Amino acid sequence: MTQHTPDLSAPKAPPGAAGLTTAQKAALTSGAGDFVTEAVGGVPALSLSDGPHGLRLPKAAGDGGQLDLHSAAPATCFPPAVALGSSWDPGLAERVAAAIAAEARSHGVHVVLGPGINIKRSPLCGRNFEYFSEDPLLTAEIGGAMVRGLQDAGVGACLKHYAANNQETDRMRVSADVDERPLREIYLRAFELIVRRDRPWSVMAAYNGLNGVPLSENRRLLTDVLRGEWGFEGVVMSDWGAVRDRVAALRAGLDLQMPGTGGRTDREVVTAVENGDVSAEELDAAVARLALLARRATTPAAGPSGPVPYEEHHLLAREAAERCVVLLKNDGDVLPLDPAAGTLAVIGELARSPRFQGAGSSQVTPTRLDTPLECLRESADGARVEFAAGYRISGEPDAAEHEELAARAEHLAAGADTVLLFLGLPAQDESEGFDRDHLDLPGAQLALLDRIVAANPRTVVVLSNGGVVRTAPWHERVPALVEGWLLGQGGGGALARLLYGHTAPSGRLAETIPLRLQDSPSYLSFPGEEGHVRYGEGVFVGYRGHDRRGDDVAFPFGHGLSYTTFSYDGLTVRASERDRQIEARVTVTNTGTRSGREIVQIYSGGPGDSAAARPVRELRGFAAVDLAPGESREVLVTFDRADLAHYSEREGGWHVEGGTYVVEAGASSRDIRCGAQLVVDGDPSGIRLSGRHTLGEWLAHPVGGPLLLEAFARGRAGRSGTDAGAGALADPVMRRFLAGMPLEVIAEFPQSPVPLSQLPALCEQVAGAMVPAAEAAQG
Numbered sequence: 170m171t172q173h174t175p176d177l178s179a180p181k182a183p184p185g186a187a188g189l190t191t192a193q194k195a196a197l198t199s200g201a202g203d204f205v206t207e208a209v210g211g212v213p214a215l216s217l218s219d220g221p222h223g224l225r226l227p228k229a230a231g232d233g234g235q236l237d238l239h240s241a242a243p244a245t246c247f248p249p250a251v252a253l254g255s256s257w258d259p260g261l262a263e264r265v266a267a268a269i270a271a272e273a274r275s276h277g278v279h280v281v282l283g284p285g286i287n288i289k290r291s292p293l294c295g296r297n298f299e300y301f302s303e304d305p306l307l308t309a310e311i312g313g314a315m316v317r318g319l320q321d322a323g324v325g326a327c328l329k330h331y332a333a334n335n336q337e338t339d340r341m342r343v344s345a346d347v348d349e350r351p352l353r354e355i356y357l358r359a360f361e362l363i364v365r366r367d368r369p370w371s372v373m374a375a376y377n378g379l380n381g382v383p384l385s386e387n388r389r390l391l392t393d394v395l396r397g398e399w400g401f402e403g404v405v406m407s408d409w410g411a412v413r414d415r416v417a418a419l420r421a422g423l424d425l426q427m428p429g430t431g432g433r434t435d436r437e438v439v440t441a442v443e444n445g446d447v448s449a450e451e452l453d454a455a456v457a458r459l460a461l462l463a464r465r466a467t468t469p470a471a472g473p474s475g476p477v478p479y480e481e482h483h484l485l486a487r488e489a490a491e492r493c494v495v496l497l498k499n500d501g502d503v504l505p506l507d508p509a510a511g512t513l514a515v516i517g518e519l520a521r522s523p524r525f526q527g528a529g530s531s532q533v534t535p536t537r538l539d540t541p542l543e544c545l546r547e548s549a550d551g552a553r554v555e556f557a558a559g560y561r562i563s564g565e566p567d568a569a570e571h572e573e574l575a576a577r578a579e580h581l582a583a584g585a586d587t588v589l590l591f592l593g594l595p596a597q598d599e600s601e602g603f604d605r606d607h608l609d610l611p612g613a614q615l616a617l618l619d620r621i622v623a624a625n626p627r628t629v630v631v632l633s634n635g636g637v638v639r640t641a642p643w644h645e646r647v648p649a650l651v652e653g654w655l656l657g658q659g660g661g662g663a664l665a666r667l668l669y670g671h672t673a674p675s676g677r678l679a680e681t682i683p684l685r686l687q688d689s690p691s692y693l694s695f696p697g698e699e700g701h702v703r704y705g706e707g708v709f710v711g712y713r714g715h716d717r718r719g720d721d722v723a724f725p726f727g728h729g730l731s732y733t734t735f736s737y738d739g740l741t742v743r744a745s746e747r748d749r750q751i752e753a754r755v756t757v758t759n760t761g762t763r764s765g766r767e768i769v770q771i772y773s774g775g776p777g778d779s780a781a782a783r784p785v786r787e788l789r790g791f792a793a794v795d796l797a798p799g800e801s802r803e804v805l806v807t808f809d810r811a812d813l814a815h816y817s818e819r820e821g822g823w824h825v826e827g828g829t830y831v832v833e834a835g836a837s838s839r840d841i842r843c844g845a846q847l848v849v850d851g852d853p854s855g856i857r858l859s860g861r862h863t864l865g866e867w868l869a870h871p872v873g874g875p876l877l878l879e880a881f882a883r884g885r886a887g888r889s890g891t892d893a894g895a896g897a898l899a900d901p902v903m904r905r906f907l908a909g910m911p912l913e914v915i916a917e918f919p920q921s922p923v924p925l926s927q928l929p930a931l932c933e934q935v936a937g938a939m940v941p942a943a944e945a946a947q948g
Contacts, residue, residue: 191449194456195438198419200429203409207429212460213467217327217427218276220269221283221299221315222249222526222657223533226276244272245482245658246533249526250285250311251635252493252654254301254679255729257768257791259314265489266318266326268482273324275477279466280325280371283531286312286359287375289680290335290710291691295604298527298635298655302679303711303726305358306788306812312359316367325466328363329373330408332356332390333704337604338696341411344378347704350781352379353816353823354708357394364399370462371404374423376411385412391422404462409530416441424455479536487539487659487666494667495652495676496730497640503629503649505670505732506587509551515542516578516621517591517614518558519633524593525660527635529601539661541591541631548665557581559621560613562595575617583624589668590621593633593653604696608639608686615643622646631664641684641723652678670732675766675793677729677837681712684723690714712838713784727770727788727837733761733798737769737842742832744847749810753789755834755843756803759796766795770835771806773813776828776849780869781815786833786841813849820855827851827871858935860913860928867912873935877912877923880931884922 189197193209201207201214208214219225224244247253247265256262266284273281285296289303301308316326333345333356347356363369374384374391384390385407395401406425412418415426415434419441426434441447496504506513520542526533546554559578566574582588592614599605609615622628622643629649632638633656644650651674656663666672683689690713694705709717712726740755753771771790775783790806813830814823827850835841851871858866858873868874881898898904907915916925923931 199426246535248657256492262314263318266315270322270324308359309362325370330375334375388421490656490663496674498650511586514585520591535658544665725839731765733765758801865908
């Protein structure tokens with residue numbers, strides 16, 4: 170990945186920001202209201218809107234209410250991130266974002282507060298419906314596409330929530346305590362990839378703290394990493410109500426506090442500048458970035474003007490939903506259904522009253538809503554479609570009502586050819602603001618499931634949920650299982666088309682469905698206690714942890730079936746030294762009788778002798794291929810050599826180990842179809858060896874190891890008689906015994922081939938030899 174070293178001094182102020190007083194500059198750094206920034210001098214006000222999957226718009230002109238989640242004007246509700254991530258389709262995400270941008274422009278919205286790209290660390294996180302995946306690469310590909318779609322249409326994206334925002338419990342105060350390696354490899358990785366490649370205009374700092382420092386006041390994250398390392402040149406704004414110390418936040422690199430505070434914190438900033446607690450240059454830098462955002466966001470968009478094509482957007486929402494549905498199981502080819510024959514029993518209130526989005530700040534008032542029941546009836550071409558609610562999704566029925574609902578559904582199921590049973594989570598079970606307590610479906614639904622399957626074994630379960638639900642052990646008793654997620658306003662039509670076979674399912678899981686909550690790698694350290702949550706699983710998040718432990722899972726990361734089958738053959742892997750890219754090519758064949766789309770997933774595992782604890786495999790890239798029956802096509806997936814690196818604190822950054830890597834092509838992290846080996850030359854080590862480093866570390870060092878052995882050889886040659894030091898290295902048991910000792914300790918042994926007095930010179934010799942080695946590697 171191309172490195173970019175920005176100028177962290179105050180950027181030049183765009184027109185409109187020059188000549189402002191300190192008070193005016195301070196006013197620009199906080200909002201004028203809930204979702205509006207200040208207009209000061211020549212810098213215009215900006216309108217912001219929640220909207221990762223559609224806009225939350227105030228009904229009246231002007232500022233929207235922060236806590237009013239239900240009285241928004243209509244906008245297209247596209248599939249939320251939980252569904253869109255399962256499309257594995259960046260092009261689709263970019264089109265969705267462009268449509269959101271068109272609606273934003275029509276309402277005068279300059280910045281959309283999204284996408285949310287936090288990692289699904291735990292399946293219990295109440296906000297998982299707003300996030301794409303447990304994998305940072307997949308997250309970056311879908312999230313980055315949304316950034317491009319918004320900004321290419323002239324509307325700013327706001328990448329959120331930076332960073333390690335992986336739970337709702339105590340979300341405004343909790344400190345996420347994360348070691349540097351998992352922080353870099355898992356929780357910052359998607360942010361880094363998108364910032365470097367897609368250049369979002371703004372980033373939102375999260376509520377939580379990181380290793381004891383609130384994100385809004387975290388200079389290391391906001392300035393040193395985001396701007397210094399990654400080259401971010403846009404605005405950093407706070408999450409709503411996150412700032413506790415405006416002056417400390419400004420010094421840390423936070424440009425915009427939201428929402429407004431009626432001038433209170435503006436006065437604090439003015440006082441801090443007058444007292445010297447904040448330099449004029451720091452304030453000017455924030456003002457210049459805010460003025461640049463205003464100029465970008467108010468430049469006339471290149472897209473077409475005129476009325477918003479809401480009907481086209483609804484069709485796009487339905488198309489997107491079709492790509493997001495995951496067919497988890499289809500024994501005996503129960504699906505697709507025949508729309509022209511038989512009796513279909515549709516059971517479950519969620520078929521009539523669907524959940525199509527999550528609850529909280531991202532809530533959209535849809536322009537229209539397709540319900541599964543209505544669409545199944547409209548799409549039937551002779552089949553008889555009957556309905557029974559089976560359960561309630563709000564409130565608790567008494568025992569008599571519960572029995573009446575279940576008995577009516579059971580009776581309907583017994584007389585049908587096939588049952589479509591819609592199950593899922595009610596809104597009160599998952600939302601922004603609180604985490605879930607468990608992974609199970611509601612008890613009334615599970616009891617109904619038992620009765621329906623007993624009455625009619627030919628039962629297809631369709632799920633509706635924003636976070637994964639436990640499907641074990643009941644999924645073994647149903648022949649077909651469809652993960653419908655939350656599908657937006659076009660979800661009903663999408664499900665009808667898929668279930669009747671008018672289109673084939675192509676969604677793939679963006680997160681693992683575990684057998685039990687206890688199997689989740691984060692189980693023992695979620696959600697923390699006493700204001701801290703320890704990320705004890707390290708880099709082993711999601712499938713990385715399940716695969717490393719060898720857990721059985723209900724359905725693995727990347728899994729998803731079609732109405733046809735695919736074979737893989739002839740994986741070849743080639744590394745290009747010129748552009749430092751790796752090419753993986755594999756031939757995929759449609760071996761079934763229907764057309765379908767396969768998502769080819771490329772994984773790699775670290776070298777077997779890695780010095781770091783590595784996952785069994787990690788996603789490196791993916792590609793979709795549409796194939797007719799019998800058709801074959803070669804699929805090319807490329808990724809950077811740098812993607813093989815792990816983050817090493819000893820090396821001071823990303824480091825590619827030399828050795829033999831295994832590159833694999835598969836249909837999921839557990840369905841690997843073929844593999845190939847790739848020999849990779851490692852990066853030169855940047856470790857400056859000292860006497861405190863162990864013998865093992867010296868011997869493993871590519872420069873220090875040979876020099877130490879040479880010094881040992883010279884030392885032995887200068888000695889006479891029995892040499893205990895030489896014998897120790899020759900004895901494998903003694904060598905392992907000594908490997909953990911610092912070299913300076915060994916050097917004090919009476920018969921050491923390298924005495925303590927020679928160690929400083931040896932260390933300098935290693936340091937001197939490393940410079941030309943590093944230069945040669947870069948050249």
